[in-house]
Amino acid sequence: MSGATLGLLAAAAVLAVGTLALRLAGVLLRARLTPSERVQEILDTGVTVLFCALVATAALVEAQEFAGWARPIGVAVGGVLAWRRAPFVLVVVAAAAAAALLRLLGLP
Amino acid sequence: MRSLWRTIDRSTVRSVLVVCLADGLVGLAFGAIAVGAGLPLWLPVLLSVVVFAGSAQFLLVGVLAAGGSVVAAVAAGLLVNARLLPLGLAVGDAIGGGRRRTVLGSHLLTDESAAFALLHPSGERRRAVFWLCGVALFVCWNLGVAVGAVVGTLIPDTESLGLDAAFPAILLALALPALRSADARRASAVGVVVALASAPFLPAGLPVLLALAGVLVALPRRAAPITAHSPSASASASAPALSPPPTCGLSSPDSAIGQRKSARRGDGEGTS
Numbered sequence: 001m002s003g004a005t006l007g008l009l010a011a012a013a014v015l016a017v018g019t020l021a022l023r024l025a026g027v028l029l030r031a032r033l034t035p036s037e038r039v040q041e042i043l044d045t046g047v048t049v050l051f052c053a054l055v056a057t058a059a060l061v062e063a064q065e066f067a068g069w070a071r072p073i074g075v076a077v078g079g080v081l082a083w084r085r086a087p088f089v090l091v092v093v094a095a096a097a098a099a100a101l102l103r104l105l106g107l108p
Numbered sequence: 109m110r111s112l113w114r115t116i117d118r119s120t121v122r123s124v125l126v127v128c129l130a131d132g133l134v135g136l137a138f139g140a141i142a143v144g145a146g147l148p149l150w151l152p153v154l155l156s157v158v159v160f161a162g163s164a165q166f167l168l169v170g171v172l173a174a175g176g177s178v179v180a181a182v183a184a185g186l187l188v189n190a191r192l193l194p195l196g197l198a199v200g201d202a203i204g205g206g207r208r209r210t211v212l213g214s215h216l217l218t219d220e221s222a223a224f225a226l227l228h229p230s231g232e233r234r235r236a237v238f239w240l241c242g243v244a245l246f247v248c249w250n251l252g253v254a255v256g257a258v259v260g261t262l263i264p265d266t267e268s269l270g271l272d273a274a275f276p277a278i279l280l281a282l283a284l285p286a287l288r289s290a291d292a293r294r295a296s297a298v299g300v301v302v303a304l305a306s307a308p309f310l311p312a313g314l315p316v317l318l319a320l321a322g323v324l325v326a327l328p329r330r331a332a333p334i335t336a337h338s339p340s341a342s343a344s345a346s347a348p349a350l351s352p353p354p355t356c357g358l359s360s361p362d363s364a365i366g367q368r369k370s371a372r373r374g375d376g377e378g379t380s
Binding site for chain 2: 005007008010011012013014015016018019020022023024025026027028029030031040041042043044045046047048049050051052053054055056057058059060061063064065067070071072074075077078079082083088089091092095096097098099100101103104
């Protein structure tokens with residue numbers, strides 16, 4: 001086995017173990033405590049905040065730079081449809097289609 | 109398990125399948141990109157099984173393909189996965205007891221499975237939805253990656269298909285119902301501003317963690333008359349038009365998922 005292969009294997013192993021550790025840490029911590037309704041509310045709010053931040057950065061930022069217009073506009077189209085209670089399939093397909101179409105028209 | 113299955117309504121199952129399909133396509137692209145970048149075929153396949161976290165996998169492969177060090181690649185991957193800890197803390201109860209089950213369920217914890225669990229406040233349905241999404245996503249993601257790695261160059265890039273817009277849209281649609289609460293809206297607006305303001309300067313993963321500071325806004329509820337309008341106002345000012353805050357600020361964001369439950373603790377209807 002070459003050194004490069006070993007390096008890649010090690011990378012996969014460390015990332016796998018580290019990721020599982022992060023997942024387990026949260027889940028086990030949760031099992032330890034029985035959060036009050038108020039605390040659970042705060043935890044849920046935390047996840048919502050996390051998701052919103054993830055949506056914003058995933059839509060607008062790519063490698064620390066502006067991701068271009070097509071993606072955020074696509075996401076916005078999906079967001080508006082979701083808010084108007086469109087079926088979930090439509091939300092996802094419309095977001096992707098809008099971004100794809102804009103790129104076809106030459107928008108980055 | 110079969111009785112768990114029955115507790116999930118049809119529209120939720122359909123939504124889960126849509127997410128699986130979209131993520132499967134992204135997996136296809138991931139496999140193709142990794143092999144196309146000159147990495148061995150087994151690497152994307154192995155990563156998808158043992159790491160099972162899309163953004164970290166893309167980062168790892170991206171850094172390696174760009175000639176970065178293995179250590180830097182792993183560190184970048186772990187940093188984006190750090191958000192899994194608070195996710196586990198919030199929806200860990202959806203996994204259920206038992207040691208083996210805890211480990212397996214933790215491995216299936218993703219943004220998507222957490223988001224689906226979050227839509228169901230408590231009880232059996234929350235567990236059923238979490239496991240359904242986790243298992244289905246695991247199967248689809250791995251299938252997609254394996255096929256993509258083998259078929260490779262035949263697959264068009266994700267950008268021309270607009271697939272890069274699908275993930276944020278999915279997460280936004282799943283998060284909308286939670287934004288019915290004014291507290292969550294305020295906290296999210298602050299979080300988004302923090303994340304976007306820090307994103308140009310920090311490595312991926314960190315801005316999202318910093319965004320959690322937004323929760324602080326929701327803490328002193330009713331304690332002091334904080335000028336309630338300032339967070340959302342500054343949000344829309346610094347992130348014009350396209351980021352979630354405008355959507356977050358809308359008055360009755362119902363989900364596209366067919367979940368029409370508004371009360372957090374009112375999950376009783378139709379369970380039995």
